[in-house]
Amino acid sequence: MGIDSASIEKVAPHAAQTLAMNIGPQHPATHGTLRLKVELDGEVIVRCEPEIGFLHTGFEKLGEYRNYNQFVVISDRMNYLSPLNNNIGFAVACEELFGVQVPPRGQYLRVIMAELSRLADHVISIGLQGMDLGAFSVMLWTFIEREKLYDIFEAVTGARLTTSWTRVGGVFRDAPPDFPVLVRGFLAKFPAVLDECECMLSRNRIFMDRCIGVGTLTKEQAVSYGVTGPLLRACGVPYDIRKARPYLCYDQLDFEIPTRPEGDVYARYQVRLAEMRQAIRIIVQALDKLPGGGENKEKLPVSSLDHKVTLPPKDMVYSDMESLIHHFKITMPGHGVIPPQGEVYSCTEAPNGELGFYLVSDGTGLPYRVRVRPPSFYNYATMPKQVTGRMISDAVSVLASLNVIAGELDR
């Protein structure tokens, strides 16, 4: 896709008064490869057309040629700010299709990791929002926090970014014994950092001027556009999939859904901040309730014991005929984990909103169709609505608040 003069001209065929301008695909404010074709009258945006697809990787096509566990690796690469939520979202969808139950310890571990990942996503999102509007130091502080979170992810999953942590029916290994200590150590200091960021931004004159009343969406518009996540909740709709369709063990935990009525960029910032405080609440409760605790002395399972779906323990593979057969069936091409014929649409609450997986199974080891419903895709479609008729600098502010991740936008 080259930058052809024809497409620029198409933006403004009658350009006597107006100026056609490209923002991106390489621009510091786009955080990835996004391109906005805008038509300006002075500094006011008359027309805006987002062009996406620069990071299209064909994940959905690739999914038809990978078995269910192999797709977990691909799901990492979609939202690279919160890969764990993608792992978990896909695993939840598969378990619904297979009809497998994850044991309580696995569920609690997943919830803790999902919420830690939500913290990592939201905190960086707020930092970048500050950076785009000129408050660079907030971004540096939030990056430090994300590094600490990545250290925890590394201890649990073995990787910082490409976690590939879940498997169909559970997770690939138990958390290390010091996991609760690590998380509690982090949580002891994290709220103070949130307060600091809030001090820097929430009453900051420049930040407020550039956020309040910018990019306002009404409730009806947001619902019609299929907007989800913090954006929808900033429009006053208390829709959170963790409450509306409780998956894992979210129904056993006590938390609230923060909403704001305004629907502007500032409201999104406030919702994200409040959501982080709720996430901390969830993590603390889940750590208290974690079956087996950190040590897991009783050796409670983290994955389903249905070894037609999950790999049996290695020592059993070497000593037990049946486990050897299960291991062979799961790992050999052409056998694999076989779901029944049918189709499910399963969604989870990712940091950006509803992350849906629509799986069609034809009863073989490979999915017939993997459809990913990325939150960023439908959130970003509101961009023209939000910026048309506003100053060009507002486009930067709106874009930062959408937290569009090009990897999941283009898949």
Next chain:
Amino acid sequence: MATDLAALVASLKTRFGDDVLGHTEFRGQFSVGLRRGANLSVLRYLRDEAQFEMLTDVTCVDSLNLPPEMRKEYPERFAVVYQLYSLSANQRLRVKACVPEEPCEIDSVTPLWEAANWGEREAYDMFGVVFKGHPGLKRILMPDNYEGHPLRKDYPLKGRGERDRFPKYTEMPER
């Protein structure tokens, strides 16, 4: 909740008759099949009367390689799949409108939901289903000059050599 949905699906059958091809239930999820011409009217009814305010996703399934026992859900080659969600009743419903290979077109639901705009563009890009009445139906993920529709089942995983035929920078038109 499931009984309500079952009642709703049954009422769709009496209301729209032959336009509703049938329904399936799997893991507690309902999915309703539609004839091609009926998608706009049935979805309008679902949005306005049955309070499915939100269209969470539009996509498409190519049934070319499906095993015969699954074909009755997909009487034609393509099915455009709408995932509906009702905020007020907290219910989900899947609606599948079948589209034949020729003519590969169906009415757009952009008059009902703004979300359909990009969703249908992606379905057109990936499957070649033309949405009639769409305000700006063009490719969204693939380049504008791309040939073929990558998520069709007869499209090979590694492509048809587009990568080699991609215009080089020097061959681009002068700016």
